[in-house]
Amino acid sequence: MNSTTSNIAFKGNDRLLFGIIMGVIAFWLFAQTTLNIAPDMSRDLGMTANSMNIAVAITALFSGIFIVVMGGLADRIGRMKIVRIGFYLNIIGSLLVGLTPTGDLTLPVLLVGRALQGLSAACIMPASLAVVKAYWDGAERQRAISMWSIGSWGGSGLCALFGGLMSQNFGWRSIFFVSIAVCILGLWMMRGTPESKAETKGDYKFDxxxxxxxxxxxxxxxxxxxxxxxxxxxxxxxxxxxxxxxxxxxxxxxxxxxxxxxFFDFSLFKNATYTGATISNFLLNAVAGTLIVSLQLVQFGGNMTAQAAGMLTLGYAIAIIAFIRVGEKLLKLYGARKPMIWGCLITGLSIVLLSPANLLLTDYKILAIIGYSLFGVGLAFYATPSTDAALANLPDAQAGAGSGIYKMASSLGAAFGVAISAAIFTAFSANNESIMWLEGVITFSGRQDNLAVREAAIMALGFNVLMIVVAIISIMLTVPKGKKT
Structure with missing residues (x-):
C-alpha cells in the first residue's frame, strides 16, 4: 500500500526539516561528545578506562547493528512513526545517561542509556532520509539533503568542542539534558506530518x-x-x-x-565498486579512534581540560562543514576514485601530524590544530564521492538495501575503530612500562613521568594510519578511474 491519499499533496517544509535535523543533531552533536568527555565521566562515576571505552563505543555499535533493520521497518510500518520512536528512545537513553548513579548500578545504567541512544540513531538516520525523499522534490530535495548532511557532519565536527565547553562549565550531565530538550523541540516541530510508507507485496517477514x-x-x-x-x-x-x-x-x-x-543482502558485494567503497567507508569511519586517543593524550598526558582539548578541534568542525560541497564538485570533475584517494591521503596526513606525542605540549598543540583541520578536510573530500561510488551502479531495487548497509558500515566502523584504538591506548598506558624499542627510535622531550601515555598514543595512532593505508588499497583495487563509476 502506498502512503495514504492525504500524503500525496503534502510538501516538506522547513519546520519539518529542522525538526528532523534535531534528531540527527541529538546523535552526532550530543551522544558523540563522549569521545572527548570520557575522562570527565569516568572520574566522576568512578569507572575504569576499559568500562568507559565500552560505554563510548556501544552507541555506534547498536546504531550499526540495527540501522538496516530499522530502515526496512520504516518503509513498511511508517517512516514518521520510526522517526518519532527514535526521538523517544533518545529521550529515555539521554535521561539514563544524565542520571547515571555512582556505585554498583553505574555500568548497567550507563550502558543501557548509551545502547538506547544507538537504537535512536538507527531509527532516525534511515527513516528521516526516506522522509526527505518522499516529501521533497528537485532542487528543494537537494537543499533538504544538504541541510541534513550539515546537521550530521557538522554535529560530528563540533561534538568534541561542544562537549568540552559544556562539561567544563555546566558538568557533563548537562549535555544529555540539553539533548532531551532538543528532541522535545524536534517532536513539536514535526507535529502534524502525515505518514509515509513504501509499497509492499504483503509477503514480508521480519528476519x-x-x-x-x-x-x-x-x-x-x-x-x-x-x-x-x-x-x-x-x-x-x-x-x-x-x-x-x-x-x-x-x-x-x-x-x-x-x-x-x-536483512543483509550479500549479493550486493558482487559489485566490486560498491564493495570497495563500503570497505573504505568502514575504515574511514574507524579512524574516529584518532579523536578519542589524541584528546585523551592531551588530557591524561598534558593535564589539559576537556574544554581546552575540545578547542583544538575547532578547525575540524569548520573544515568539514566548509569543504563537504568541495567533495561534491571534485566528484563531478574527476569521478569518485581520485577525490576518495585524496581524502584518504589528507586524513592520513592529519593522523601523522597528531602522532608526535614525543614533543613538548606547546609544540604538539600547534600540530594538533593543523592536524584536526586536515582531518575535517580529508573526510569532507571523501564523503560524497564515496557515497556516489557505493550507490551509482546498484539497480534501483537494491538502492535501499545498499544505502542501509553502507550506513551500517559507517556506524560499525566508528564503533570498532573507537573500541580498538581505545583498547590499544588503554593497554599500553595502563602498563606503566616504557616501550623500549620506541624510546630507542624517538626522543621524548619534556616530562618523563608520562611516557607510558605518550607512547601508548603513538602506538594507537599508528594503527589508525594503517587503516588509512588499507582504505587506499581497497579504493585502488575496486573503484574505476574516470567520471563513471
Whole structure:
C-alpha cells in the first residue's frame, strides 16, 4: 500500500526539516561528545578506562547493528512513526545517561542509556532520509539533503568542542539534558506530518534469526576487543567470546545466504565498486579512534581540560562543514576514485601530524590544530564521492538495501575503530612500562613521568594510519578511474 491519499499533496517544509535535523543533531552533536568527555565521566562515576571505552563505543555499535533493520521497518510500518520512536528512545537513553548513579548500578545504567541512544540513531538516520525523499522534490530535495548532511557532519565536527565547553562549565550531565530538550523541540516541530510508507507485496517477514545472530556476534566481538586485555587474551572468558563470535558469525552467514527476507543482502558485494567503497567507508569511519586517543593524550598526558582539548578541534568542525560541497564538485570533475584517494591521503596526513606525542605540549598543540583541520578536510573530500561510488551502479531495487548497509558500515566502523584504538591506548598506558624499542627510535622531550601515555598514543595512532593505508588499497583495487563509476 502506498502512503495514504492525504500524503500525496503534502510538501516538506522547513519546520519539518529542522525538526528532523534535531534528531540527527541529538546523535552526532550530543551522544558523540563522549569521545572527548570520557575522562570527565569516568572520574566522576568512578569507572575504569576499559568500562568507559565500552560505554563510548556501544552507541555506534547498536546504531550499526540495527540501522538496516530499522530502515526496512520504516518503509513498511511508517517512516514518521520510526522517526518519532527514535526521538523517544533518545529521550529515555539521554535521561539514563544524565542520571547515571555512582556505585554498583553505574555500568548497567550507563550502558543501557548509551545502547538506547544507538537504537535512536538507527531509527532516525534511515527513516528521516526516506522522509526527505518522499516529501521533497528537485532542487528543494537537494537543499533538504544538504541541510541534513550539515546537521550530521557538522554535529560530528563540533561534538568534541561542544562537549568540552559544556562539561567544563555546566558538568557533563548537562549535555544529555540539553539533548532531551532538543528532541522535545524536534517532536513539536514535526507535529502534524502525515505518514509515509513504501509499497509492499504483503509477503514480508521480519528476519529475526538473522538480526539476533548478527547482534550476538557483534556484541561478543566488541566485548573481547574492549575487555580482552583486562580479561587476559588467553583467558577462558576471552577465548569463549572469540568462539561465540566465530560460531554465531558463521551461523549468521548461513542464515542470511538462505533467507528470502535477509536483512543483509550479500549479493550486493558482487559489485566490486560498491564493495570497495563500503570497505573504505568502514575504515574511514574507524579512524574516529584518532579523536578519542589524541584528546585523551592531551588530557591524561598534558593535564589539559576537556574544554581546552575540545578547542583544538575547532578547525575540524569548520573544515568539514566548509569543504563537504568541495567533495561534491571534485566528484563531478574527476569521478569518485581520485577525490576518495585524496581524502584518504589528507586524513592520513592529519593522523601523522597528531602522532608526535614525543614533543613538548606547546609544540604538539600547534600540530594538533593543523592536524584536526586536515582531518575535517580529508573526510569532507571523501564523503560524497564515496557515497556516489557505493550507490551509482546498484539497480534501483537494491538502492535501499545498499544505502542501509553502507550506513551500517559507517556506524560499525566508528564503533570498532573507537573500541580498538581505545583498547590499544588503554593497554599500553595502563602498563606503566616504557616501550623500549620506541624510546630507542624517538626522543621524548619534556616530562618523563608520562611516557607510558605518550607512547601508548603513538602506538594507537599508528594503527589508525594503517587503516588509512588499507582504505587506499581497497579504493585502488575496486573503484574505476574516470567520471563513471
Amino acid at each position: 529475526l534469526p538473522g538480526v539476533l545472530t548478527f547482534m550476538v556476534a557483534m556484541v561478543a566481538l566488541q566485548v573481547v576487543v574492549t575487555q580482552g586485555n583486562n580479561f587476559g587474551w588467553a583467558s577462558p572468558l576471552s577465548l569463549g567470546l572469540i568462539a561465540i563470535t566465530v560460531v554465531v558469525g558463521a551461523l549468521f552467514l548461513k542464515i542470511e545466504s538462505k533467507s528470502p527476507n535477509a
